[in-house]
Every structure is written in structure tokens, then in C-alpha cells.
Amino acid sequence: MxxxxxxxxxxxxxxxxxxxxxxxxxxxxxxxxxxxxxxxxxxxxxxxxxxxxxxxxxxxxxxxxxxxxxxxxxxxxxxxxxxxxxxxxxxxxxxxxxxxxxxxxxxxRDVDLIEIVRHRTLQHQLATAMRSGISPEVSDALVATGNEDVVVALLENQTATMSDALMEHLVAESERVDRYQKPLLRRPDLPKGLAKRMYAWVSAALRTYIVENYRFDPAELDDNVVFAMNDAVRESTGETESNDPSERLVDKLHAAGQLNIAFALKALRQGEVRLFEFAMAKLTQLRVELMRRLVYEPGGEALAISCRMLDMDLKTFLNIFDLTRAARGALTAGHRQERTHLEDFYKGLDRDSAAAVVRRWRQDPDFLSALNQLTATD
The missing domain is CATH 1.25.40 (Serine Threonine Protein Phosphatase 5, Tetratricopeptide repeat)
Structure with missing residues (x-):
């Protein structure tokens, strides 16, 4: 040897x-x-x-x-x-x-990865973002680049670990950057509360994904989110403080707990159509622009659904239908036949179904599709 x-x-x-x-x-x-x-x-x-x-x-x-x-x-x-x-x-x-x-x-090592992310090219950053099992510190460095392509690659890497603070930051950014929304919602580590927050600004398709995959009650989501959605719209259009006296009056009555169907009907009878529109919008929690479309939509089914959701009796609904048509000069020869059809429609409409459609309107202004779905089942 x-x-x-x-x-x-x-x-x-x-x-x-x-x-x-x-x-x-x-x-x-x-x-x-x-x-x-x-x-x-x-x-x-x-x-x-x-x-x-x-x-x-x-x-x-x-x-x-x-x-x-x-x-x-x-x-x-x-x-x-x-x-x-x-x-x-x-x-x-x-x-x-x-x-x-x-x-x-x-x-x-993480320290080397962070230096590479900070000082090398976009291609280096993208490759790092796709790396398996990267740490929260490396994820922070990738997001700090400010490059949307890098952030999307990181979000799509479901093995990447992110801190709670970073996840909250990216959820907030997703209101501004649409590209972040889908990969965020598809991450298994996205907290349920953050998914619920995103419901206020994502598309209708992603709202459906949230409801189905995070097991939220749509009614619960609407009740908690619709006001935030409306506030955001009003802020973006500079309507946070209305100059319309009708809207200010409705807001004051609502805040005092004095806004009701009787007030809306009285305003309509006195020819205060704009006051009626604001009152109905507030009672149904819909934007006034959408409410105007619903009230005057041909056929009257949309108005019927709004009134039935408020548990309005048939006589009051028919009065409102007649008065809104008269206000628009739409009392045509076919009005009586249309009224008879609506009376049957209203009698066969239960409040829960009407409330479900109104919730859909709060999420999606495409109310005709929701209306067609309801009427197709009758």
C-alpha cells in the first residue's frame, strides 16, 4: 500500500x-x-x-x-x-x-442578491424575482426598484416570502397599478383582510374571484365596501362637498335618521324630481347618476327592483312609476298596458331577489345584465 x-x-x-x-x-x-x-x-x-x-x-x-x-x-x-x-x-x-x-x-447569499438587485441590470432583477424561495429582505429590495415588471414577476413567484408590511404596501399600490391585482389575489399568502380591501377597486371579474376563493358573503362585502367605493369616486371627481342644495338636504336628513320613502314620494308629488332622485340614491346606496338611469329605464323593471328592495308597497310603487313618467312626459298610449305588466312583475318579485340585484348594481353599473338575468328566470 x-x-x-x-x-x-x-x-x-x-x-x-x-x-x-x-x-x-x-x-x-x-x-x-x-x-x-x-x-x-x-x-x-x-x-x-x-x-x-x-x-x-x-x-x-x-x-x-x-x-x-x-x-x-x-x-x-x-x-x-x-x-x-x-x-x-x-x-x-x-x-x-x-x-x-x-x-x-x-x-x-441574501446580501449578494440584494447588491445584485440594487446595482445590476433589469434582467438581473427579473431573474432574481423568479428565484425560488427568496427571503423577505430580497423581496423588499426588488420592490424598492420601483419597476412594475420586476414587482409583477415577484408577485407571480408564489414561493417568494414577503413581510406583512410589504404585502400591505403592494395591496395599496394595486389601486393605482392594475397589473398587480391579479397576481396579488392569486397568492396563497395574501391575508383575507387585504383581499377584502382590494374588492373596492378591482374589476368585476376579480370581485367574483374574491367572493369565490376567499369565501366572503357578497352582502357583507357590499355593506362594508360600497361606501368606500363611492367616496373614492367622489374624491376623484371633486365632489366630496356637494354644491347641490337637494343633495345637501338629503345628506342632512339621512344623517339625522329622517330620510324615508314617504319623503321621496312627497318630493316627487311636489315636482321636486331632483330631490326625489337624490333621496332614492341615498336610500338604495347607489350613485345618483345610476339611480337616474334606473328610474327612467324603459319598461320600468329597474325602478320596480329598486322600490321592491326598499320593501315599498305596490300602491306606492305604482304612484312613483306614474309620477316619474309624467315628469318626463312619457305618459304615452301604451302606459296603461305597461303599468299592468309592472303590477304583475312587482307582485312576483321577492325582496331578497331585488336586494341581490341592487347589490350587483353597486358593484357594477352594467345593471341591464343583472336585470336580464333576473327577468329571464321569471
Missing amino acids: FDQAPERKPDMSALFDLAHRKSREGRAQLYEDVWNLFEADGSGLNEKERSIMTDILRRLSHDVEMTVRRRLAERLATNPDAPPELAAMLGNDQIEVAYPILMDCKAL
Whole structure:
């Protein structure tokens, strides 16, 4: 048996001399030789030796073809024991080299990832955002770039971990940036309370997704969110403090608990049509612009649904129907036949169904689709 040869440390001065070779081919060979030595014996090197060898590789990397660096990067990315210094060096290389390291190399430390995100290109940031299992600190750095493409890639990476504070920030940003909404709602770690908050500004399709996947009662969502939605609309149009005397009167009566159906009917009988419209809008919790459409929609079914939701008796509803048509000069020859049809419609309409349609109107001004769905089942 032969005695085992003693472990041989690399000659650092010789390596430095070799690093100054003029031949490109020679430098490429040296690069691979040092790399293989570092990869094979990295754990046996002290801190100074590791630093020297990393520095040699860094200096040589500018003179080594990208195909060589890329090949080594792919090899290192799958090595669970890869030296962190080499991973960081290749992660800072051109994206063609850095990509496999950023995506897969487990040896790459958070501190290195954060530096790469802060100082390298958009492609480096995107690759990092798609990396499996990134930490909250790296997620913070990615969002801090302010690039929407990077944030979307992070949100779509369902293995990424985010702090509660970051998640709240992104939910708030999703009111302004529509692209964040869908990937946020599809994240398994999005808290239910934040999904409920998003209900106020996402599309009708995403509202349906929230109700179905977060198991909210739509009635509960409407009661808690509709006022915030209306306030946001009013703020965006500069209507936070109305100059309309009819609206101010309705607001005061509502605040005092004195607004009711009798007041709305009295206003209509006295020819105060605008006052009636504001009163009905407030009672149904709908925007006045939508309420006007509902009141004067041909056929009268929309008005019937609004009145039935308020538990209005048939006689009062028919009075309102006649008065609104008279106010618009719409008492045509077919009015009596239309009135008879509405009377039957109203009798067959239960309050819960009417309330469900009104809730739909609060979410989506496309009231005709909801109306058609209801009338199609009768």
C-alpha cells in the first residue's frame, strides 16, 4: 500500500504569475484550472487564500469567453456546496452568465442578491424575482426598484416570502397599478383582510374571484365596501362637498335618521324630481347618476327592483312609476298596458331577489345584465 500523498496547498504567487499570461487561450485554461481547484478544495482554503483565488478569477473573467463562464456557471448552479464567493462573482456577470446562478444556485447569499438587485441590470432583477424561495429582505429590495415588471414577476413567484408590511404596501399600490391585482389575489399568502380591501377597486371579474376563493358573503362585502367605493369616486371627481342644495338636504336628513320613502314620494308629488332622485340614491346606496338611469329605464323593471328592495308597497310603487313618467312626459298610449305588466312583475318579485340585484348594481353599473338575468328566470 502506498502512503496517501499529503494535501497540497496552491502556490498563490505562482497563480498570480500565471494570471499575467498574455495568451487568451492560456488565460482561459488558467481560469478553468483555478476554478476547478477552488471548487474541489474550497473548504480546505483559509480566508486569505479564498480571497486571492476569487480575485484571480475576477481579473481573468474579462478575458475569458462567455461560453466558458456560462458553462462553469451552469455547473456551479447545481452544486449545493458551491463556494459563495464564486456564486456572487458569476451572479454579477453578464446576464447570459448570471442567469443560472440567480435562478438556481443555493450558495448565493441574501446580501449578494440584494447588491445584485440594487446595482445590476433589469434582467438581473427579473431573474432574481423568479428565484425560488427568496427571503423577505430580497423581496423588499426588488420592490424598492420601483419597476412594475420586476414587482409583477415577484408577485407571480408564489414561493417568494414577503413581510406583512410589504404585502400591505403592494395591496395599496394595486389601486393605482392594475397589473398587480391579479397576481396579488392569486397568492396563497395574501391575508383575507387585504383581499377584502382590494374588492373596492378591482374589476368585476376579480370581485367574483374574491367572493369565490376567499369565501366572503357578497352582502357583507357590499355593506362594508360600497361606501368606500363611492367616496373614492367622489374624491376623484371633486365632489366630496356637494354644491347641490337637494343633495345637501338629503345628506342632512339621512344623517339625522329622517330620510324615508314617504319623503321621496312627497318630493316627487311636489315636482321636486331632483330631490326625489337624490333621496332614492341615498336610500338604495347607489350613485345618483345610476339611480337616474334606473328610474327612467324603459319598461320600468329597474325602478320596480329598486322600490321592491326598499320593501315599498305596490300602491306606492305604482304612484312613483306614474309620477316619474309624467315628469318626463312619457305618459304615452301604451302606459296603461305597461303599468299592468309592472303590477304583475312587482307582485312576483321577492325582496331578497331585488336586494341581490341592487347589490350587483353597486358593484357594477352594467345593471341591464343583472336585470336580464333576473327577468329571464321569471
